[in-house]
Each structure stands twice: as C-alpha cells, then as structure tokens.
Amino acid sequence: MRQFILRRVLLMFPTLLGASAVIFFIFALTPGDFVDGSISLSPERALELKALYGLDHPAWQRYLHWLWQLAHGDLGFSLQYQIPVTELLDRYVWNSFLLASVVLVLYWGLSLLIGVTAAVRPHSWYDRLVTLLVFAAMSFPVFFLCLLLIKWFAVDLAWLPVGGMIATGSESRGWAHVLEVAAHMVLPVLTLVMLQAGSLTRYFRASMLEALALDCVRTARAKGLKERTVVFKHALRNGLLPVITLLGFELPGLFSGAIVTEKLFNWPGAGHIHIDTLAARDYPVLMGFTLFLAVLTILGNLLADIAYALADPRIRIR
C-alpha cells in the first residue's frame, strides 16, 4: 500500500510540471496583454510598464521565472487589483468554499436518499419519476436555470434577493449578518444542488442496484432477515463504497467556484474573479488560479485512487 501511494505521489510531479507548461504557454501565445489592453498609455510608458512586469522577455525565460516563483510559493502579482495573487485568492476563494461546501453536503445527502430509495423499487412509478428528473437536471443549461429561478423567486415573487452576498451597503453584524448571507445563498445553492444531484443520483442508484443483486444480499434474505436490515445493513454498505470514492473528485470543485452561477448571482467568489480578470487580461491571476485548480484536480484524483485502493484491495495490484 505504501509503495502504491508513493508511486502515485511521485507520478504527480511530472504531471504538474506538464500542466504548468500547458497553462503558461496558452497564455504566453495569446496576443495582447494587460498593457496592450489600456489605450490611455503613451508608447514610452507602455514599454516601461512591459519592462517592469517582465513582459519584454522571451516566453521561455518568463516560464522559468514563473516556475522559480512558484517554487517559492509566490503566484505572482495581480495587475488589475494591484495585490499579490495569493492574497486575492485568499479573499475570494473562501466565499466560493462556503457556497460549495453547503452545496456538497446537500446534494450528496439528497442523491444518496433518492438514489437508494429508487433502487429499492426499480421500475416503479417513483423510480421512473426520479429517472426523468435526473435527466432534466443533467440537461439544464446552468444559466437558464439561474435566470428562471431569479425571474420567479427574486423578481416576480420578490421572496429572495436577486444577487450578491449581502444587501448593498448593509453593515449587519452577528446573527443578522448570518441570516442575510443565508438568504442570499438560497438561490445559488438551489441551482447548484439541482444541477449536480442528477448524475450523482444515477451513480447511487446504479451502485445500489448492483449491490442488491449480490449473493450476500440473497443470503441475508434467505436467512429471513427483515427487509430493512437487508437493504440498509447488507446492501447499502456494499453499494456505498464505489460512490464514496468519488468524493475525492469533489476537491477542486470546493474551491474553483461555479463560474456561470457566481456570475449570474453576482456572488463574490473565485468564479466571478475568473471572469473579471479575464476581461482585463490579468494573466498572473488567471494562470495562478488555473494552476491552483490543476493542483487540486491532481490531488483529488490521488485521494480518489487511494480511497478506492483502500476499499478494494484488487485495485492495488495494477
């Protein structure tokens, strides 16, 4: 097991290096940069700024410089916000994390509940309804769902705020502040839960169906155990394992921020920053953030692999 983990960890480094190269050169080959974008600068001043930001060096030198900085934990300096990228991320990523963690708990719970209950009675009307809803959830364009929810619940009925994290100019403290943020969170959370619960419910249902067909479940039934014991003690444990390992893949999603949802609900998270910095060609932020996500993705894959190997010893042999 230790050798398995060690090999996977060692494999991470070349992948990471490759990902950093891909990310850097996509940006480096893009025509136009932060200085080119502002039209108010005189040519001399533009050249000066380019020299200041190191934009006058060839791409490979800038890549090495960037790597050197990364090795020292420095993601660069945001040109638009004029603060270090790490500070900028620190400021906004936690808002995304708040949103994503609430969503994660809700949609895993919901999917588990719905998936298992649907699998217990396959092909019943309840199962068919669930299947239909799952397909609907998988097929909604994110922004369309956001728009519909805003239109109905925020504009027409005016039950909930349209967007943002707090009301404009609000200075509430303590419980009032918590309630205010919670009210602003309802719609984005609803959107994300609805969209993500779909495919996960399918996983839970399929895995549970497989578990219910196992020999040990038949044996449990033959022993005359109560149906509830059979389903929740014998089948559920077997059915949960393969899906639980998917939790590792959720890691990047916790911090990445939902780009479209955050933009539409004006949520001050990482996804929102992503779009804003893109408009300003603030490449250090974009590169740092994309790399940050790649690292989290690789870590998430590693976690999922390890979890799977722990759960199923047959995997380790490969």
Add this chain to the structure above:
Amino acid sequence: MRSYFNGRRRRRQAELEALAGTLGRTRSPLGDAVWRLRHSRPALLALAVLGLMVLACVFGPWLTPWQLDSTDALLSNSAPSARHWLGTDFLGRDILTRLLVAGRISLSVGFVSVLLSVLLGYTAGALAGYLGGIVDALIMRFADLLMTIPSLPLLIIMGAVLSELKVDPDYRIYMVMLMLSLLSWTSLARIVRGQILSLRERDFMLATEVLGLSTRRRLFRHLLPNTVPLLIVAATMGVAGAILNESYLSYLGLGVVPPTPSWGNMMDTANSFVDFQRRPWLWMPPGLAIFCTVIAINVLGDCLRDAIDPKR
C-alpha cells in the same frame, strides 16, 4: 430400400432448412440493439423530439415569411402575436426565425465538434491501445495532462483568445467547433483504448491469429468494429455536452458572436434587466430549445447504452 433412404434424406433436408430458417432469423448484435431500441418507448420519444428539432431547424427558416436580418423599427420588442409567433427583438427581427437559424448553428456545432473529437479520440485511443509501449504512454500521459486542467476555464480563455485575434464572426463557428473537440477527445480516447486492451485478450482475437489472418484484416474487420457500439454511446452523450458548452461560451459572449445567432448568444438579452423582467419571450425560447434538445440526446444515449449492453 431406395425410398427409405430418400425419405431420410428428404427429412434431413427439411430439418436443415428449418434450422437455416431460425438461424437466419437470429439477429446480429447490432440488429439486436436496433430491435431493442425500436421497442423502447423513451428512445422513440427522444428520437421524435430530436428529429422534429432537426427538421424544424433545417427546413423552418425557408418556410417562415421573415428574413433572418430583416428589421422592423415599428415592431421592435413586440410580444408574441399571430404575426410574429414568438415576438420580435429590439431590432424588430422575428424571434422564431432567429431561433430556427440559431438551432442550425448550435446543432451543427454540437455534431461537428463531436465528429472531430471522435476522429481525434478514436485514432489516439486505437493507436495507444494497439501499439502499447511508449506510444501508449505518451498519448495517455498527454490525455491525463489535458484532463487535469478544468475545461470550462480553459474554454473561456480560448474564447477570449479568439476575441483578441479578431476572428471574423463567420469563421468563429468553426473555431468554436475546433476548441470544443480539442478538449473532449481525451475521454473518448480513454474509452477506445480500454476497449481495445480488453478485446485483444479475447478468444476470438486469438482465433484470428491462429487462422493466420493479415494484420490489416485482424485490425479492421475484427478488432476495431467491436469498439464501435460503446463509441456511439459516448459520442451521443458528447453531442449533448458540446451543445451545452457552446451555449455557455456564447452566452458569455466568447463563443459564437452576433450577428450570427446561436441559442446561447440569443439568451444574452437576459443580461439587460428590463428585457429580463418584462420580455421573457426574448430569452425563454432559446433556453427551452437547448433544454429539449439536450434532454432528448441524453435519453437517447442512455437507451442506446441499454440496447447495446442489455446486461446493465
């Protein structure tokens, strides 16, 4: 004596013919899948919706009395009526006509980009799976690399590059197709490679080797055709994903840009609060069109998977 033998021979002949009859009636695996598909109600319903959508988008624009770009200053932003079934936009252009033309664009972006990524993914996966060794390692490591970078941020960046390069709106559609396929071939390659690796070890492949068939024949007649069913399923689901991704990009103004209409960029009007609140006919129809198309494709893909692999 002779009649006895003749009688037996005749009987055997009849038996053989009966056997041939039943053998003739058993279906090939693909025929079997088609038969199962034709007997599944959701699949037929999905096919009907999809067929209707495609027909409407292909022939609809010729049948409407309105031109795509004909403006009518007196009738701007009018609500749905008998004249304009889905109302008009801020330039007085007929929404229904634009919706149908946009459907042509969005559907073709979906289909063509998946076609491209199947081409790329199939070649890469087949090469990796069949050749193995260093080629396999190189291709799959590169695919892993692409998979570690989240795709929506990358698509958005590539969309921004297109804007920076001032690509002509007419050409942008092709660039968007290319972008979508460049990011989605990896999962297809993985599926094909996995299939080939497992098929290679099967007894029928051993049989082709024992029979001394040429490499070309073994590859193109026996190995590759067996990977097609799963590929069809993955490609179908891929079309749904591509249509959704195109709509995100175009909605953000980074995919297909006006004046070329697409379902995504038609919904851009929702960004103006007055249009959003008072004129839902501007942005609801394209959203519903995306939803119906994508759900039909997803259901069809799911039924295809069941039809091809009834064990699941």
